[in-house]
Amino acid sequence: DPQERSFQERIDQGQKIEPKEWMPEGYRKTLIRQISQHAHSEIVGQLPEGNWITRAPTLERKAILLAKVQDEAGHGLYLYCAAETLGISRDEMYEQLHSGKAKYSSIFNYPTLTWADIGAIGWLVDGAAIMNQVPLQRCSYGPYSRAMIRICKEESFHQRQGFDILMKMVKGTPAQKAMVQDALNRWWWPSLMMFGPSDDASVHSAQSMAWKIKQNSNDELRQKFVDQTVPQAEYLGLTIPDPKLEWNEEKGGYDFGEPDWNEFFEVLAGNGPCNAERLGARRKAWADGAWFRDGLTAYAEKQAARRAGNEAAAE
Amino acid sequence: DPQERSFQERIDQGQKIEPKEWMPEGYRKTLIRQISQHAHSEIVGQLPEGNWITRAPTLERKAILLAKVQDEAGHGLYLYCAAETLGISRDEMYEQLHSGKAKYSSIFNYPTLTWADIGAIGWLVDGAAIMNQVPLQRCSYGPYSRAMIRICKEESFHQRQGFDILMKMVKGTPAQKAMVQDALNRWWWPSLMMFGPSDDASVHSAQSMAWKIKQNSNDELRQKFVDQTVPQAEYLGLTIPDPKLEWNEEKGGYDFGEPDWNEFFEVLAGNGPCNAERLGARRKAWADGAWFRDGLTAYAEKQAARRAGNEAAAE
Amino acid sequence: MAEATVADAAVDPTALFEFLLRMGDNTLILGHRLSEWCGHAPALEEDIALANTALDLIGQTQLWLGLAGAVEGKGRSADDLAFLRDACEFRNLLLNERPNGDFGKTLMRQFLFDAWHHLFLNALRLSSDTRIAEIAGKASKEVSYHLERSRDLVIRLGDGTAESHGRMQGALDDLWPYTGEMFMNEASDAVLAAAGVAPEPAGLKTEWDALVGETLSEATLKEPAEGYMQKGGKRGIHTEHLGYILADMQFLQRAYPGATW
């Protein structure tokens, strides 16, 4: 197919694909799936962090967390807009989220149990997300690439804020330090799982790579994340909960244990600690808000009719 | 009317009237109103105290408060039963409560804002209630009289427990003592209002007195309550929030200021701090529980049908 | 903190402290209520807007309570005042601690408060106490945007569907008895007014009535009769809801005394 060949050539040359241009159906579908999943993650991701806004320990921390959650909702908005350029509506995407057809990042199915979890999410979860997202700034699809550039800037700010929460706590009382270690113990493995299982064998991945939707293998990114994070944990005086973790001079990186992929697939299948609650909260928000959205629509229609009426009268 | 005359004679002789005996319509109506209002008060009264069960400061205090609230629900039950002997169903009484036709004691439209309020309710509100209820043990209507005998015994136990909460607190930290004084400041006047406005002029009261449904005037009981309570407040080291309060040697009792009857009538009219919430909570409990009550009824009917079927089959 | 100006010398510091608590507690408690919505709003734009409003209000809280602590002169920080006072020491309006209810009720509460907040802050920009004037100047920019937004939504939902109209009317009727407190003068208000620090609350009623009345009329909502008004918040006599708000809000500071975060 010459159309597909020329499409691939443009990608190979590093050109951006823009909304109204021709693209293979698979490219469109893959992007819609990936961008909407990313958008859903931002939205669902408000819930675990929102859980601690009302209990933030100082006014300053409360303000920072509010600003962060607001940013995340904003990221959701950019991403839904980017996906809409591919010919799907935001309501359709919500529908897929609510029906369970579309996924969101499994990490948000874990609970936030202490204030240290808010720090750990910033440090580890945003850290892993950035690792995934930095290459996406160079994604072949223009609107997605531009959204990611904006998002990455804010995410790295969030990551620093998360690290700062933990810095303050490890310098605090023994109870605070224990809280941080406990948070690391609970978030470490789920963070490693954020990169997905090893993708050596995935055809899916190969195609995404060729299309420059995906640029690195899951294992590469995971390795990079571990190598970046271990020294930070040491700086905080924390112990990574992995007895197999060890510096490997030869490869210039850390060796580390295998995450419990059984747990990963259980969470993916809906059996995580908070799946039912997260999805339930989103469904309820949507259902409870129907009257609100309908009210605004009705008002807009009335206003349009009034304007039309006025114009007709003026003629 | 000879029937009415002989009825009055029996009452004058101190005889008890029992459910199936003849009684004047007015007597029946007055009793239904009074007993159901009293029952509703016990039920609604669960709410302000229930507000602190989850926050009781020790396990012991939590257990005592649970037991107390349970007793109150039990009192509600006796009283509804007593009222039912007069030919009204419990559901009809609920309906009157929920529609606002029947009243409950206005005192429960005030909020419980601190743990000291739980003490103050026991000491002052139960204290005032007992003052009202003790004479009712000699009420001419048998079932009501017997219910009151049982209730008064438990109430005076509750009153001692309330006083004990406050005793402990006034011996505690300055903050605890301030909490107690604050509670007294808020509950003093509403407690005095529990006896109702001065009833010099009320024809209603005169008839109730003749029927031995009511045995003392509101002002008599209020005076008795003040005379009993002031020394207790002194014992606790508290100041009664009434600048006019003064011992009157001549009458052998205290002189005291006039409650703000304007406030009383506002609360009665539905404008107290918690009227909407109290009645709303009861209505919601009833509405939300409809499926539960219907389920039990349906099961009972099925069981009856099964028994009938089995009997028929056995014949 | 800011330095003392000529005006404060004349003003009873207790009256000033109480006044600043009222300002800061209003923003703190309403900010708390709004943040309870996080992730549960009926549209993504609303999640963003609520978080933004809450953020503004918490920022204002830092300023008002910071100044309150400075005026008190006992070394209490804004955080100490926010996290280590019990309910009876809070001075916010009862309106601001009302439960969120549905989104319409949250918006109506916001509008009724914003309208007052906007007018009051505007007046405070002329305060003889430059510290107050400065905070009011910063806050009033934020709040005029809050008002623009809540007013607009009240109109659109009031004049939307029958259901949205009914919900907004219900919210208005429920919340109305909590609006009177905004205009009740406390003893200390005369002192502050005489010193030019802050206007007497009662003086704002006419303007508020006009602003609210006009909005409700455009929203096709029926303004309730004046009626009985609830009060107590400004004197520390709150509703049963505030205790639960504080139990959550203050948990960490209470459970880990002296820790820094």
Added chain:
Amino acid sequence: MAEATVADAAVDPTALFEFLLRMGDNTLILGHRLSEWCGHAPALEEDIALANTALDLIGQTQLWLGLAGAVEGKGRSADDLAFLRDACEFRNLLLNERPNGDFGKTLMRQFLFDAWHHLFLNALRLSSDTRIAEIAGKASKEVSYHLERSRDLVIRLGDGTAESHGRMQGALDDLWPYTGEMFMNEASDAVLAAAGVAPEPAGLKTEWDALVGETLSEATLKEPAEGYMQKGGKRGIHTEHLGYILADMQFLQRAYPGATW
């Protein structure tokens, strides 16, 4: 507190302490949840019954946590343990901290727990630790009544109307993944079992299955497939709900440290 018996000498006090926390935290947290219903139940008889059950559970908490404090030997009272630990130190089953939901869900949670509680307490009456046997003896009388009641209501509502059936089935399906934790052995359980202090949790599964299965069948409810089971409570990894429970429950002790009540 009770004196040491022969049995304790042989048992790791940490294992025993953990075990006693599990017992006491289960009753404390479930008692808390039940008391949230106060005044809101669908019938007056239910208000009375729930308050009564909560009262029993709080009484049992005093005994279990009192003994836990004695075993720990650091001078902590039952109240210290109830009111001054943070969530990660709590050892209750996740099931018991689940939100109340509607009354059917509250009843189903109660039944699933009562069935286990009843069987476990019965076994504990034979504990080699006489202090435990004594508490179990007292508690099991109360709990067999709880079970009788919750079992009866589950049957009547399951086999009631279509709506009550649907609600009970929904409650069962929602809560089922939280039942597996009751039968998961922790490392310390083998130690306790070897010393005859307490049976290993896994050993009660068959009896519980039979009791629950028979009840559900009589209730015309469909027992869910075994499926994935949630866990964590026994190790202090809870749901997001526990923090809010504790914020309320512990408020006074946290806000007024050292005060006596």
